[in-house]
Amino acid sequence: MTNRLAVGILAAGALALSAGTALADFQLTILHINDFHSRIEPINKFDSTCSAKESDAGECFGGIARVKSAIDAKRKELEATNLLVLDAGDQFQGSLYYSTFKSAPVAEFMNGIGFDAMAIGNHEFDDGPAELDKLIGAVKFPIISGNTVAAKGSLLDGKYKGYVIKEFGGEKVAVVSVLATDTSETSSPGKDITFEDEVTYLQKAVKEIEAEGVNKIIALTHVGYVKDQEIAAKVDGLDVIVGGHSHTYLSSTDEKASGPYPTLVKNPSGVDVPIVTAYAYSKYLGDLTVNFNDQGVVTATKGAPILLDASVTPDEGYAARVKELGKPLEELKAKVVGSAAEAIDGDRKSCRAVECSMGNLVADAALERVASQGVTISIANGGGLRASIDAGDVTMGEVLTVLPFQNTLATFQIDGAGIKEALENGVSQVDEGAGRFPQVSGLKYTFDRSKPVGSRVTSVEVKDGDAFVPLDPAKTYGVVTNNYVRGGGDGFKTFAEKAANAYDYGPNLEEVVAEYLTTHNPYKPYTDGRITDATPADYVPPKK
Secondary structure, eight states: OOHHHHHHHHHHHHOOOOSSOOOOSEEEEEEEEOOOTTOOSOBOTTSSBOOHHHHHTTOOBOOHHHHHHHHHHHHHHHTTSEEEEEEOSOOSSSSHHHHHHTTHHHHHHHHHHTOSEEEOOGGGGTTHHHHHHHHHHHOSSOEEOSSEEEOTTSTTTTSOBSEEEEEETTEEEEEEEEEOTTHHHHSOOOTTEEEOOHHHHHHHHHHHHHHTTOOOEEEEEESOHHHHHHHHHHOTTOOEEEOOSSOOBBOSSOTTSSBOSSEEEEOTTSOEEEEEOBOSTTSEEEEEEEEEOTTSOEEEEEEOOEEOSTTSOOOHHHHHHHHHHHGGGHHHHHOEEEEESSOBOOOHHHHTTSOOHHHHHHHHHHHHHHGGGTOOEEEEEGGGOOOOBOSEEEEHHHHHHHSTTOOBEEEEEEEHHHHHHHHHHHTTTGGGTOTTOEEEESEEEEEOTTSOTTSOEEEEEEEETTEEEEOOTTSEEEEEEEHHHHTTGGGOHHHHHHOEEEEOOOSBHHHHHHHHHHHTOSBOOOOOSSEEEOOOTTOOOOOO
């Protein structure tokens, strides 16, 4: 055990990490965001673009202009206090601003705010390594990811590091980053990018950083809240974890939160490691102050996420720039494509775990579009649904916020055994909230999370006329999904390997959904029991 760890155990026994303040030799404030997902404009309560009416009513949150003003205000308030401004990844993808302008506004706005470091998120690879390369070249701060390995001689080789060391009046603080190892399934990094196990990398990196004389180490991760807790429990030497990826809301005062801010997890030496994350889409700015003693051991923490609501006045210059960028997008965004009789639920907590009305809408729309081709089954990945839609008029801008990836319809044929195998993949990580959860149409299935992965789907029925009949493992069925899933994204390798007569270049999914809303106007959202969770009530998810 190192001296630092020994002192840490004593400190942990003497001081609980809490919202209280304590004297310390070095104090550091960390402002952080994660999973911004191109929400350059303010959002509404459904995480979609805020309308003028909602703005007038003071019902908007976030947006890059509020992020700018909030961080500027904290800089002014803190003055001489040591400050780190961090982004835990996933700036890319999520609105017309990204699909139209790609990474250029990301670099412009982040440079202007003055970030100190950004983690590579999985969605930074949505356009392959090339767009990430452009961002790395344009920003004035380091973009880091230690377990993301670029092949020698490849585009990103040598373009980023695993960690960065910042100095504050002689005190050194390291920021080290890791990315979820399933990024090859959730995005498009390509063959030249591989991923080392997060824990294995961090254990090596901590030793390397400490050998450089640094005793204050912050992990800036894009792995999700559950994995962050595993990292804290397995890696000695990390002092704070600032995370992203799972869009987790933490608060010590809000009972709706997924856990306290910060969440404390004991490392292998028994020292509490504070973990923070700040939901997503710029709705909150994370604000954590950490006190370290001379040995670099955390002795106290305080802070809470700052809600960026109407009480935060957007930065005027940034608001004007957003408006300027948005001018060519306004006509498309404002086009009304239909109306919704009620709110359409696209919340990730719903669509990645149970049947949700947005999943039904998207799956139904895709199936109706290709039904004349003999296709009878539609499967949509819950992670492809990125927002809800409020009741009333539905604009193309709202549809694009729900479906920002420019995916195309993909059709193919596969036997019933392959469909069952794909559904098993879809429910294999439901406890982790993974995006592979299958929303469906033309099909019903039942699953049980208490059963082993690979045997959780207990019943599958397919529509036959007006009735449903058991899935025939040997029969060939026509299936529609999006090109990402058909190509093996979100772990659906069955479709990539076993699909016959595949065609991945159908119309864009957002166009299909918009046309469906026009045809079925007004649209009444619904769920009808096509997905059944038969997990026993006393089931306790395993700790990861």
